[in-house]
Amino acid sequence: MTKPAIEIKLSKSKKQKPLAEQLEFGKVFTDHMFLADYLEGEGWSNHRIVPYEPLMLDPAATIFHYGQTVFEGMKAYLDKDGSVRLFRPEENMRRMNQSGERLCMPQFDVENALDALKQLIITDREWIPATEGTSLYIRPFMIATEPYLGVAPSKKYIFVIILSPVGSYYKEGIHPVKILVENEYVRAVAGGTGMAKTAGNYASGLRAQEIADRKGYSQVLWLDGVERKYIEEVGSMNVFFKINGEVITPALNGSILDGITRKSIIQLLNHWNVPVTERKISMEEIRSAQQEGTLEEAFGTGTAAVISPIGEFNWSDEKLVVNSGETGELSKKLYETLTGIQKGDLEDPFGWTFEVPDPAIV
Amino acid sequence: MTKPAIEIKLSKSKKQKPLAEQLEFGKVFTDHMFLADYLEGEGWSNHRIVPYEPLMLDPAATIFHYGQTVFEGMKAYLDKDGSVRLFRPEENMRRMNQSGERLCMPQFDVENALDALKQLIITDREWIPATEGTSLYIRPFMIATEPYLGVAPSKKYIFVIILSPVGSYYKEGIHPVKILVENEYVRAVAGGTGMAKTAGNYASGLRAQEIADRKGYSQVLWLDGVERKYIEEVGSMNVFFKINGEVITPALNGSILDGITRKSIIQLLNHWNVPVTERKISMEEIRSAQQEGTLEEAFGTGTAAVISPIGEFNWSDEKLVVNSGETGELSKKLYETLTGIQKGDLEDPFGWTFEVPDPAIV
Ligand SMILES: Cc1ncc(COP(=O)(O)O)c(C=O)c1O
Ligand SMILES: Cc1ncc(COP(=O)(O)O)c(C=O)c1O
Numbered sequence: 001m002t003k004p005a006i007e008i009k010l011s012k013s014k015k016q017k018p019l020a021e022q023l024e025f026g027k028v029f030t031d032h033m034f035l036a037d038y039l040e041g042e043g044w045s046n047h048r049i050v051p052y053e054p055l056m057l058d059p060a061a062t063i064f065h066y067g068q069t070v071f072e073g074m075k076a077y078l079d080k081d082g083s084v085r086l087f088r089p090e091e092n093m094r095r096m097n098q099s100g101e102r103l104c105m106p107q108f109d110v111e112n113a114l115d116a117l118k119q120l121i122i123t124d125r126e127w128i129p130a131t132e133g134t135s136l137y138i139r140p141f142m143i144a145t146e147p148y149l150g151v152a153p154s155k156k157y158i159f160v161i162i163l164s165p166v167g168s169y170y171k172e173g174i175h176p177v178k179i180l181v182e183n184e185y186v187r188a189v190a191g192g193t194g195m196a197k198t199a200g201n202y203a204s205g206l207r208a209q210e211i212a213d214r215k216g217y218s219q220v221l222w223l224d225g226v227e228r229k230y231i232e233e234v235g236s237m238n239v240f241f242k243i244n245g246e247v248i249t250p251a252l253n254g255s256i257l258d259g260i261t262r263k264s265i266i267q268l269l270n271h272w273n274v275p276v277t278e279r280k281i282s283m284e285e286i287r288s289a290q291q292e293g294t295l296e297e298a299f300g301t302g303t304a305a306v307i308s309p310i311g312e313f314n315w316s317d318e319k320l321v322v323n324s325g326e327t328g329e330l331s332k333k334l335y336e337t338l339t340g341i342q343k344g345d346l347e348d349p350f351g352w353t354f355e356v357p358d359p360a361i362v
Numbered sequence: 363m364t365k366p367a368i369e370i371k372l373s374k375s376k377k378q379k380p381l382a383e384q385l386e387f388g389k390v391f392t393d394h395m396f397l398a399d400y401l402e403g404e405g406w407s408n409h410r411i412v413p414y415e416p417l418m419l420d421p422a423a424t425i426f427h428y429g430q431t432v433f434e435g436m437k438a439y440l441d442k443d444g445s446v447r448l449f450r451p452e453e454n455m456r457r458m459n460q461s462g463e464r465l466c467m468p469q470f471d472v473e474n475a476l477d478a479l480k481q482l483i484i485t486d487r488e489w490i491p492a493t494e495g496t497s498l499y500i501r502p503f504m505i506a507t508e509p510y511l512g513v514a515p516s517k518k519y520i521f522v523i524i525l526s527p528v529g530s531y532y533k534e535g536i537h538p539v540k541i542l543v544e545n546e547y548v549r550a551v552a553g554g555t556g557m558a559k560t561a562g563n564y565a566s567g568l569r570a571q572e573i574a575d576r577k578g579y580s581q582v583l584w585l586d587g588v589e590r591k592y593i594e595e596v597g598s599m600n601v602f603f604k605i606n607g608e609v610i611t612p613a614l615n616g617s618i619l620d621g622i623t624r625k626s627i628i629q630l631l632n633h634w635n636v637p638v639t640e641r642k643i644s645m646e647e648i649r650s651a652q653q654e655g656t657l658e659e660a661f662g663t664g665t666a667a668v669i670s671p672i673g674e675f676n677w678s679d680e681k682l683v684v685n686s687g688e689t690g691e692l693s694k695k696l697y698e699t700l701t702g703i704q705k706g707d708l709e710d711p712f713g714w715t716f717e718v719p720d721p722a723i724v
Contacts, residue, residue: 025511025512026422026510026511026512027509027510027511027512029421029422029509033421052421054418054419054420054421055418055419055420055421055426056416056417056418057416057417057419058416058417059391059395059414059416059417059522059524060388060391060501060524060526063425063426063561064417064425064431064433064503064505064561065431065433065501065503065561065564066561066564066565066568067429067431067560067561067562067563067564067565068565068568069426069427069429069565071426071427102569103565103566103568103569104568104569104572137511139422139427139511141426141427143426147389147391148388148389149387149388149389149435149499149501149526150387150388150389151564151567151568151571151597151598152568152571153568153572160421162421162422164422164511184553185553185554186551186552186553186554188554189548189551189554189587189588190548190587191546191547191548191587192547192548192550192551192554192566192587193562193565193566198429198562198565199425199426199427199428199429199561199562199565200429200555200560200561200562200563200565200566201429201562202427202428202429202513203428203429203430203431203465203555203560203561203562204465204554204555204562205513206428206430206465206466206513206514206515207464207465207466209513209514210466210515225551225552225553225554225587225588226551226587226588228553235513236513
């Protein structure tokens with residue numbers, strides 16, 4: 001297969017860049033975006049980088065009515081040598097295709113996606129913030145665009161990549177959060193779309209998050225939709241527990257996202273000879289461990305926060321404090337190692353780093 | 363509350379209308395659409411009818427990433443006196459608000475929605491097809507438009523109504539369909555969004571529908587996501603069974619849509635003194651009834667088909683034929699009564715009809 005050429009149309013004017021210390025998450029976008037078009041029977045075409053601008057879509061486009069969409073999220077860092085580093089982006093692009101399969105959407109070649117990403121980052125390179133903790137958030141997504149109201153897979157799609165400079169997740173240092181265990185609402189169920197990064201999963205989670213916010217909790221812990229006993233995820237993160245020296249995380253069961261941070265942590269723990277198990281784990285078990293004093297740490301994992309230590313669970317009004325509400329040793333070590341590798345401050349023995357060369361230097 | 367004025371900007375050119383006999387479902391749209399804008403803290407504004415045209419949305423708009431959207435579907439008929447009739451549209455607008463609540467979306471005043479709908483239908487009145495079985499399909503929908511990648515309810519929305527002239531659902535007369543009972547995939551689960559008419563539910567159903575298509579079945583029968591035993595819906599329809607003279611339909615349990623056709627049928631059956639029960643019903647029970655010869659009829663119900671008789675269920679390769687694969691008496695009577703009332707050929711003792719006056723006559 002020949003590589004599709006990427007046509008580049010540069011923006012006539014440049015937007016003003018926000019100050020690094022004022023950066024938030026996902027509110028400001030760079031000057032350009034990547035786009036490609038899909039038509040059933042013809043495949044992908046028209047790979048292009050264009051000025052960041054509104055998408056024009058027919059009001060009857062499938063995305064608005066039947067939600068055929070998948071997305072990804074990753075970050076690019078500027079390392080101390082001025083190189084741009086991405087963390088396992090091929091894993092994101094592969095996962096996007098897995099998500100797409102569940103939603104009856106076309107595949108996008110992983111190599112082509114990485115090429116597009118590289119070109120786009122080179123184009124908007126000066127948007128990558130440099131101060132500690134900041135990064136360039138990358139959002140690839142694919143949406144169904146056929147103007148047809150029948151409930152059926154769309155025959156047309158667009159694949160888009162947008163970029164957003166984001167501030168540090170931990171402006172005041174890494175600190176543990178309080179989590180509300182959700183007993184009423186369900187994020188996903190076996191046989192549903194929980195393993196896919198698709199819009200509907202996030203829409204369905206908003207209501208529970210709103211309730212948690214109001215009660216002063218920063219995220220919800222999702223239980224399985226069948227027995228409401230087993231732990232699935234926390235907010236939009238995977239979740240880990242350290243009990244009696246052993247690290248445990250819910251096994252991938254079809255309703256949990258196969259997180260890239262999760263996968264990397266398992267690899268790191270194996271490398272460090274820390275025992276780690278993927279299996280079913282119930283809230284009952286967490287409570288017992290907490291009461292017996294063997295629940296040593298708990299943390300969420302995901303691209304945005306990397307590691308988010310958990311200081312307290314509220315389960316049906318019972319409060320289970322973890323590690324006196326402090327960040328645990330292992331959480332800290334994982335955070336430092338992962339972010340160190342991501343930013344190029346630490347060696348990367350796993351080959352996780354994807355470098356985007358500076359065209360001015362090459 | 364004062365009624366918002368609707369500004370009307372007419373299209374400069376008119377599109378060519380398709381011939382009635384060539385009409386399909388949801389592929390052709392009229393000359394205009396209705397729009398209104400929502401901003402948190404300010405409410406709805408800018409109620410307008412404009413030429414049907416693409417929506418321009420920021421690539422970071424919530425709808426593309428986190429799927430905050432709800433929609434409705436209803437039909438308008440031209441009656442023999444040239445009046446336009448809608449069937450219980452206030453129920454649709456109420457349900458849209460219920461759906462929106464689950465998705466943390468703003469409410470849209472039901473009266474204002476009906477006014478907008480009336481104005482839009484008057485504007486595009488000549489698009490309503492007149493031949494037997496044809497109608498004007500109405501698609502109101504609300505989407506989240508704030509350009510922000512944080513997982514949170516959007517602060518901006520648009521409410522849109524589009525219209526599509528559609529052909530007869532039963533071009534060759536009403537006939538029973540074959541249904542595949544779905545054991546692997548799940549449409550919705552208690553605690554999820556099944557009771558809401560929102561995009562994610564439809565995206566998640568596409569895969570199973572594709573498999574059913576390939577096997578020669580026209581729809582899937584969804585089972586509950588917890589025990590995989592109880593019947594929920596059939597395709598995008600509610601489902602009814604007649605067993606030993608009694609009509610049974612799954613009770614509204616949070617994962618089933620509160621269908622307006624379903625509700626009307628229950629009312630009609632009560633009116634006719636036909637026993638009707640809303641309760642849990644399992645596939646086991648259907649099989650037993652079929653084997654004992656007491657499964658008299660089965661049918662799906664929804665706006666598109668009104669009544670869709672079921673001639674066969676395939677449950678794990680066991681084929682359960684219903685009423686020798688023929689349309690049952692009750693199915694036929696319900697179909698004729700409902701469509702008769704909808705088109706104004708029969709009296710409407712329930713006040714279900716909503717008339718849109720012809721401005722040329724008034
Ligand atoms: C639902 C959900 N679970 C888990 C994760 C963590 O995945 P990753 O580590 O690949 O970012 C994400 C994304 O960040 C997510 O959206
Ligand atoms: C999932 C689902 N169930 C049932 C129905 C039937 O509802 P109604 O009778 O209001 O059209 C619909 C919509 O048509 C639907 O989308």
